[in-house]
Amino acid sequence: MRLPTVFAALVSTLCLAPSARAQAPSIDARTFQPSTDPAASLSLEPVAVAAKGTFSLGAFTHYSHRPVTVRRSDTGDVVSRPVEHLLGGDFVGGLGLGTSSLGIAVPYVAAQSGDTGLDRRISESGRAPLAAIGDVAVEAKAPFVSYDTAGFALGMKTRFTLPTGDRASFAGAGTTKVELRLLAEYNLVVASAHGSLGYAGRLDEVRFPAGTGPTIGDELPFAAGLRVRPKLIGLDPDDRQLLEVAVRGAVPLHPVGPFGAGEAGSASLTPVLLGLSDRIGFAETKDVFVLAGLDVGLTSALGVPAVRGIIALGWSPRENDMDHDGVRDDRDQCPEIAEDRDGFEDDDGCPEIDDDNDGVLDTVDACPRVEGVEQPGPRNGCPAPDADKDGVADAQDACPREAGSDNADARLRGCPARDRDRDGIDDLVDKCPDVAEDKDGHADEDGCPDNDDDADGVPDGADACPKERGEPSADPTRSGCPIRDRDGDTFPDEADRCPSEAETFNGVEDDDGCPEAGPARGAPLVRVDGTPAKSTVRLARPLKFVGASPSELALDASSRTTLRALAVLLNGRRDAIMTVGARPASPKDEEAAAARAALVVKEVRGFALRHDVAETVAWDSVKGEPGAAASGIGLGLIKLPKP
Numbered sequence: 001m002r003l004p005t006v007f008a009a010l011v012s013t014l015c016l017a018p019s020a021r022a023q024a025p026s027i028d029a030r031t032f033q034p035s036t037d038p039a040a041s042l043s044l045e046p047v048a049v050a051a052k053g054t055f056s057l058g059a060f061t062h063y064s065h066r067p068v069t070v071r072r073s074d075t076g077d078v079v080s081r082p083v084e085h086l087l088g089g090d091f092v093g094g095l096g097l098g099t100s101s102l103g104i105a106v107p108y109v110a111a112q113s114g115d116t117g118l119d120r121r122i123s124e125s126g127r128a129p130l131a132a133i134g135d136v137a138v139e140a141k142a143p144f145v146s147y148d149t150a151g152f153a154l155g156m157k158t159r160f161t162l163p164t165g166d167r168a169s170f171a172g173a174g175t176t177k178v179e180l181r182l183l184a185e186y187n188l189v190v191a192s193a194h195g196s197l198g199y200a201g202r203l204d205e206v207r208f209p210a211g212t213g214p215t216i217g218d219e220l221p222f223a224a225g226l227r228v229r230p231k232l233i234g235l236d237p238d239d240r241q242l243l244e245v246a247v248r249g250a251v252p253l254h255p256v257g258p259f260g261a262g263e264a265g266s267a268s269l270t271p272v273l274l275g276l277s278d279r280i281g282f283a284e285t286k287d288v289f290v291l292a293g294l295d296v297g298l299t300s301a302l303g304v305p306a307v308r309g310i311i312a313l314g315w316s317p318r319e320n321d322m323d324h325d326g327v328r329d330d331r332d333q334c335p336e337i338a339e340d341r342d343g344f345e346d347d348d349g350c351p352e353i354d355d356d357n358d359g360v361l362d363t364v365d366a367c368p369r370v371e372g373v374e375q376p377g378p379r380n381g382c383p384a385p386d387a388d389k390d391g392v393a394d395a396q397d398a399c400p401r402e403a404g405s406d407n408a409d410a411r412l413r414g415c416p417a418r419d420r421d422r423d424g425i426d427d428l429v430d431k432c433p434d435v436a437e438d439k440d441g442h443a444d445e446d447g448c449p450d451n452d453d454d455a456d457g458v459p460d461g462a463d464a465c466p467k468e469r470g471e472p473s474a475d476p477t478r479s480g481c482p483i484r485d486r487d488g489d490t491f492p493d494e495a496d497r498c499p500s501e502a503e504t505f506n507g508v509e510d511d512d513g514c515p516e517a518g519p520a521r522g523a524p525l526v527r528v529d530g531t532p533a534k535s536t537v538r539l540a541r542p543l544k545f546v547g548a549s550p551s552e553l554a555l556d557a558s559s560r561t562t563l564r565a566l567a568v569l570l571n572g573r574r575d576a577i578m579t580v581g582a583r584p585a586s587p588k589d590e591e592a593a594a595a596r597a598a599l600v601v602k603e604v605r606g607f608a609l610r611h612d613v614a615e616t617v618a619w620d621s622v623k624g625e626p627g628a629a630a631s632g633i634g635l636g637l638i639k640l641p642k643p
Contacts, residue, residue, distance in 0.1 A: 025123060026167040026174035026206050027216055028135055029068050029083075029303035031249075031271045032295060034060050036094040036103020036139050038316035042277035042293035043223050043246035044194040047143045047155035047185045050096025056316035060291075061089040061110075064305035068114065068170050070122055070209065071300065073265060080119070082128050083170055086112040086305075094316075100142035107134030109171055121209035125168050132169030135177070137161045147187060155183040157196070170303075175204040179221065190232040194246070195224040205255065208302070214265020215255045223248035225275070240286060242279040249273060249299070271301040277310070285328075289314045442467070456480055472611035479611075488571060489513055490564045490607040505565035507540065526565040528637070529626075535637045537566070537578070542631035543600065550595040555603060563600065566635075567607030570614070578604065578614040579636040581622040593619065593632075600633065 035045045038056035050056065068083035087110045094103040109132040116127040143155035159179040165172025181198030201218040208216055225246025230236035249272035251258040256265050277293030295308035334350035354361055358371040360380060365372070367382035373393070375382075385393065390403040392413055399415035407413045411429055418426055425445070432448035440460070442453040451459050456469040463470070463480030470481040484493045489502040496513035504515045507522035527538045543563075544556035555563070570578055580600045584593035597616040604614045622634025 025082075025170060025208050025210070026172070027170060027208050027302075028161070028165065028173040028177070029170040030088075030107065030134065031067070031273060031303040031305075032062060032064075032308060032310065033107070033137065034058070034090050034092060034105060034312070036092045036105055037101065037141065038094055038289075038314055041227060041242065041244035041246075041279055041291065042295070042310060043248045043273075043275040044196075044225050044227055044244055045183070046187075046192075046194075047153035047183045048146065049099070049101035049141055049143060050094065050316070052096055052098030054096040054317060056092075056094040056314065058092040058312055058314035059089065060092070060310060060312040061087075062308055062310040063087050064295075064308040067303060067305040067308070068128075069300065069302075071268065073214070073268065076267075076300065080115045080122060082118055082122055083112050083114040085114070088112070088134075088171070100140060103139040103141075105137045105139070107136075107165070107171060108132070109134065109166075109169055112169075119209065121211055121213075123168060129166060129169050132166035132171055134165040134169070134171035135161045135173055136164045141183075143183075150187045150189045153183075153185045153187070155185075157181045157183055157198075159200075173202060174206070175202050177202045181221065189229075191226060191228045193226055195222075197222050199253070200250070214252075214269055215263055216269065217255050218253045219250040219269070220253050220258070221248075221250040240281045244275065244277045244279070244293075246275045247272065247298070248275060267299070268302050270299055271304045272298040273304060273308075274298055285318055287315060287317050289316075440466075454480070478606075487513075488568065490567050502568070503564075505561065505568065510561045510564075524565070525562045526569055528569060533639060535576070535639075536626050537569075537635045537637050538626050539631075539635070542627065543633050545596055545599075550592055553592070553595050553599055555599060560603060563603045564607050567604050567613070570604070570608055571610075573637075574610075575642075576637050576639050577612060579617040579622055579634075579638055580604075580614055581617045581619040581628075581634045581636075583619050583623065583628070583632040583634070585632075596633065 034040070034042075036056075036058075037045045038050065038058065039046050039048070064083075064086040066081055066084050067086050069081050070079040071077060072079055089108055089110060091106045091108075092103060094101055109129075111130060112128055113130070114128055118126050120126075138160045139157065141155060141157040143153055145152065145154040147153055157180075159181075161173065161177040161179070163172065163174050163176060167174040177200060179198055179200035181196045184195045186193045198221050199218065200221050202216070205215050205217040207213045223246055225244060225248075227242055227244045229239060230241050230243060231239045235241075249270065252262075252266055252269040254262065256263045256269055258266060258270070260266050274296045275293060276296075277291060279289055279291045282288045282290070291310070291312040291314065293310040295305065295310065297304035297306055354365070356365070356367070356369055356371045358365070358373065360372065362368045364380055365382075366379050372379075372382040383393075388397070388399070388401055388403040390397070390405065392406050396410075396413055397415075398411055398413050402416055405416075407415070409429070415426070431446045440450060440453065442450050451461075452463070453460055453466050454463070454469045456463070456471070458470065458472050458480030460466040462476070464477055465481035468480075468482055470479075471483055472479055485491065485496070486493055486499050487496070487502040489496070489505075491499075491503065491513035493499040498512070498514035501515050503510060503513050505525045506516065507525060508516050510525070523540050525540045527540070529536050529538060539562055541558070541562065543559040545553060545559075546556055547553040566578065570576070580597045582593035582596040582600075584590040594616070601614045601616050605611055608614075617636070619634065622628055622636045625634045625636050628634035
């Protein structure tokens with residue numbers, strides 16, 4: 001007869017056996033009933049079952065403090081503690097059937113103590129016995145949704161508890177109990193979430209305390225929590241431990257309902273506990289394991305201890321080479337996938353589907369041990385053709401018949417380096433292969449030196465602002481720099497009190513850059529008469545010089561203001577330039593006269609926006625201009641021909 005049939009017959013016989021006369025308390029107050037699955041923890045167990053023919057044995061020992069306390073239903077005050085200290089345990093055994101598993105648990109009380117002289121409604125003998133056998137349980141489990149390595153799983157577990165225990169010991173219900181649970185699991189290999197929910201019923205209901213207490217009947221057991229491998233955080237490199245944190249318990253269903261529904265007494269029949277445990281495997285195969293855990297009561301229901309300590313020793317011979325590839329699971333990096341034994345990395349337990357890591361599977365790779373490329377034809381997976389043997393495939397080689405080197409620039413890839421001007425730019429892409437690039441950060445990739453980076457007409461060597469487009473200037477500190485003078489009155493914006501309004505240059509406060517409010521209070525310092533074709537320049541006051549020698553020569557401050565006005569005028573006449581000549585006082589004064597004219601030109605150029613705004617000429621060229629005879633400085637205006 002098959003084992004499941006024998007199991008079903010045994011359970012049916014025991015369930016149908018007549019119940020003995022009730023004997024107070026006739027309750028099973030144990031809130032720790034270990035699973036018979038060797039892979040289980042304190043409160044949680046996997047959905048999967050052991051391999052066919054695999055058996056397991058385990059022994060649990062636990063100590064509970066105040067596991068059975070009787071309280072008044074109205075106030076919650078303690079009436080008595082029938083069991084204050086309890087040392088007990090369970091012997092468990094299991095057998096894997098491949099698609100399901102069977103198990104048996106035999107509980108016992110090694111020693112317990114508590115109040116004596118108990119009310120007969122609590123204990124007919126007046127006290128709990130020192131030692132006892134509990135109700136034997138038989139389990140069956142089967143998954144119906146499974147995963148290979150990680151994922152979601154669902155299963156069903158049935159537990160039959162038989163009335164074999166001492167009914168006075170608080171470990172014997174005196175009747176058969178049947179429990180059916182749905183198991184759920186989501187596994188991420190290094191951690192897993194578990195939950196279970198079910199229905200547990202007893203054939204005979206009983207009140208505790210007898211006659212007056214709530215009726216103990218059907219209930220809904222539950223459990224939920226996490227199991228984590230410490231290897232995840234680097235605490236267990238050998239992957240031998242499994243930590244658990246979980247909440248488990250039950251709520252009454254009938255005749256006492258949950259949360260106050262149905263008959264009174266829901267609180268005393270709602271046990272909830274927090275469980276913590278660590279499962280540690282030993283030896284290479286981890287066939288032997290120790291489970292250590294702690295229960296903390298979260299409610300004051302019947303059977304909930306203040307604290308419970310648990311330790312267990314288990315043995316379960318395992319299949320040590322699940323994929324039968326000759327590599328033991330503890331060394332097999334792919335314990336569920338067989339090694340391919342192709343002579344390449346055969347000791348890691350994982351099949352290598354692409355030995356040379358070239359992206360072409362070994363099954364279609366014509367050169368499985370030589371890195372190559374995917375290509376049509378019989379040489380798929382082999383190195384691409386490379387006529388010059390430079391490591392650059394002919395299809396990508398710009399110089400397929402000359403050995404070179406790889407290059408990010410497709411025009412140079414696979415070509416030998418050629419650089420006549422030694423500027424680091426290959427002649428193939430150098431626009432000036434015989435003239436070295438100047439490497440000044442501007443257009444350095446074309447191979448040509450850039451003498452005017454900002455293209456403003458001022459060579460970089462003379463450009464005070466070589467990266468900014470500007471204007472030529474007689475002042476070497478400003479030449480090539482942009483002139484930042486929004487209103488065009490020759491005062492730089494940073495020194496101009498009115499940067500958006502031009503100075504009027506009328507002899508009144510002409511040094512602040514602001515126009516004078518109201519009617520003009522003075523005549524313009526510079527005036528142009530005549531026609532556009534023939535114009536003359538008239539100054540309101542003659543230019544004054546200071547300094548006894550050409551080296552000490554300088555313009556008076558008031559005359560510099562006049563030259564600012566001249567520069568503004570000339571900036572508005574881009575079609576003309578000013579000529580400047582000075583009258584020598586004597587033949588010996590010719591050098592000094594030339595210095596005076598040059599100084600005027602230099603100052604005007606410094607104030608203007610262009611270098612060619614003025615130039616020096618001989619005195620005879622300008623001596624007839626207005627004011628020249630009186631001041632000794634002649635200013636002419638020459639109209640430039642149209643280009």
